[in-house]
Amino acid sequence: MFVYLLPFCCWWYLNQPSIVEEITRERMEMLGASFIPQHSDARVLEQVIYKWKNTRRTMTPLFTNTYQLLAEDGRAVTREDIRQDINRLFRSNFERWVNLRSGHERHSTA
DSSP states (O other): OOTTOOOBOOOGGGOSHHHHHHHHHHHHHHHTTOSBOOOOOOOSHHHHHHHHHHHHHHHHHHHHHHHHHHHHTTOOOOHHHHHHHHHIIIIIHHHHHHHHHTTSSOOOOO
16 A cells, blocks of 8 residues: 555654653554564664664564463464564564665565
8 A cells, every 4th residue: 555655763853761662562562573673763872772772672572462462362472473463563664675776576466
């Protein structure tokens, strides 16, 4: 539908832990693993380190809750499922999007 759009992070004015958690949880509920849950407001390289730690701290309970709810609903969750979701969220979503934007990957409009 909107192949050239990719939800990315939480902007600086939303950088309160409770707001970041809420927005990220909502995205996981609505979009699955089709966004990038990283902060976008690092102004210098050193900020990336603590922001990455914050992202991991936010994502861990969200992942746990998501997979627990799936299991309670009767869907088996494997290590491979988890590995694929983590890879999509933190690597391949962005790589695929960049390739799309540069014309290296084509999608049908059907």
